[in-house]
Amino acid sequence: MAKRTQILFEQDAHLPGGAYFAAADELGMDTVYVLVGRRERLSPADADLLDAWRAAAPAARAAAIATLSGAVPHATTLAPKTQFNDATIGQQFSGDVDLRNQTLVVKPSGTKKKAAR
Structure with a gap:
């Protein structure tokens, strides 16, 4: 674009076309501000x-x-994982469970073991 063309745009003697504004936008000009006086570019x-x-x-x-x-x-939000090495586990709970405002009750099985002597 020629210098004279830019001067005519700035003096409101000639209105720029779409190609002018597209090129100006690529150079970083805030075209919305130039046209309507409102900032649109993000920081x-x-x-x-x-x-x-x-x-x-x-x-x-x-x-x-x-x-x-x-x-x-x-x-x-993931619960910490517990790892059991070289251990015997009678029961194991696994999975993703949401227990907010709830209670988990674990009861022993119905059979009773004899006391060791």
């Missing part, structure tokens, strides 16, 4: 956050929303 930090959000897996997005809203996402 670099906000743009980085939006890029990370768009690239994130659904589980990561859910965790981010929960963290930002102050909630703890149920699916991402």
Whole structure:
């Protein structure tokens, strides 16, 4: 674009076309602000956050929303695992269980062992 063309645009003697605004946007000009006086561009930090959000897996997005809203996402809170090496286990519980506001009761089997003498 010629210097004279830019001067005419700035003097409101000539209106730029769409190609002008597309090229100006690629150079980083806030075209919405030039046209209507309202800022639309994101700050670099906000743009980085939006890029990370768009690239994130659904589980990561859910965790981010929960963290930002102050909630703890149920699916991402994992209970610590217990490992038993060289041990005999009568029963074993396994799986993902939500026990909030509930009680887990483990009762012995119906048979009684004789006391050791």
